[in-house]
Amino acid sequence: MSGEQPEVVEYERADEAVRDGVGEEDNPIPLWFNVGFYGLMVFGVLYILFYLLTDWSSLGEYEVQVAAAEAQSRAVRAALPTSNPYTGNAAAIEEGREVFATICMACHKADGSGMVGPSLVDPYWKYGGSDAERFQSVAEGRPGGMPPWLAQLGTEKIWKALAYASTLQRSAEPGVGSPEYVAPTAGAAPTP
Numbered sequence: 123m124s125g126e127q128p129e130v131v132e133y134e135r136a137d138e139a140v141r142d143g144v145g146e147e148d149n150p151i152p153l154w155f156n157v158g159f160y161g162l163m164v165f166g167v168l169y170i171l172f173y174l175l176t177d178w179s180s181l182g183e184y185e186v187q188v189a190a191a192e193a194q195s196r197a198v199r200a201a202l203p204t205s206n207p208y209t210g211n212a213a214a215i216e217e218g219r220e221v222f223a224t225i226c227m228a229c230h231k232a233d234g235s236g237m238v239g240p241s242l243v244d245p246y247w248k249y250g251g252s253d254a255e256r257f258q259s260v261a262e263g264r265p266g267g268m269p270p271w272l273a274q275l276g277t278e279k280i281w282k283a284l285a286y287a288s289t290l291q292r293s294a295e296p297g298v299g300s301p302e303y304v305a306p307t308a309g310a311a312p313t314p
């Protein structure tokens with residue numbers, strides 16, 4: 123075997139081999155490199171141990187967050203007043219109008235008759251039309267595309283927005299989102 127190997131030119135001392143003016147030297151590995159190299163190994167071992175021995179993982183964080191959200195949701199339910207404290211309160215309704223115009227209008231339309239979100243002025247309520255049920259719809263969201271607003275708005279602004287929504291002109295017809303609703307132009311969504 124070894125006899126068939128091509129002949130390799132060997133230099134007696136590697137650090138004397140100079141080609142094209144470039145010499146190879148035999149200096150010690152710099153300290154910064156060793157610190158980084160062994161430091162990373164130590165870091166890696168500690169990281170794995172920490173990951174395995176504690177709850178510190180994305181799954182663990184997820185579970186903590188879910189538990190926190192459920193606790194918050196229970197707290198909301200427990201603290202829920204059964205009727206809107208701002209009904210008939212002109213100043214609060216004015217504040218609610220601003221919240222409605224900034225946030226709710228985009229999906230429920232300025233007059234509450236609905237676009238992406240269902241009509242809030244027709245007789246039909248998918249999740250219930252009581253103050254408490256409507257509050258829950260807004261605070262916790264609903265699966266069909268209604269985002270939860272409690273974290274962003276807090277209870278006061280939600281009540282105020284709902285107090286304002288209650289002042290909108292009611293309609294006796296089934297509106298957007300109700301099962302009997304018929305779009306004005308067949309197949310077309312109502313224009314904003």
Ligand code: HEC
Pocket residue numbers: 221222225226227228229230238239240242246247248249250251256257259260264265266267268269271283284287
């Ligand atoms: C991103 C669009 C969007 C925004 C913004 C939005 N909603 Fe909704 N909303 C929806 C959708 C979609 C539904 C229907 C959810 C379903 O059917 O599960 C809904 C449902 C509701 C319901 C329940 C209706 C029913 O028939 O039971 C209420 C009440 C409501 N929204 C009020 C509000 C208020 C008040 C705001 C402003 C704070 C708001 N929404 C902001 C999209 C939105």
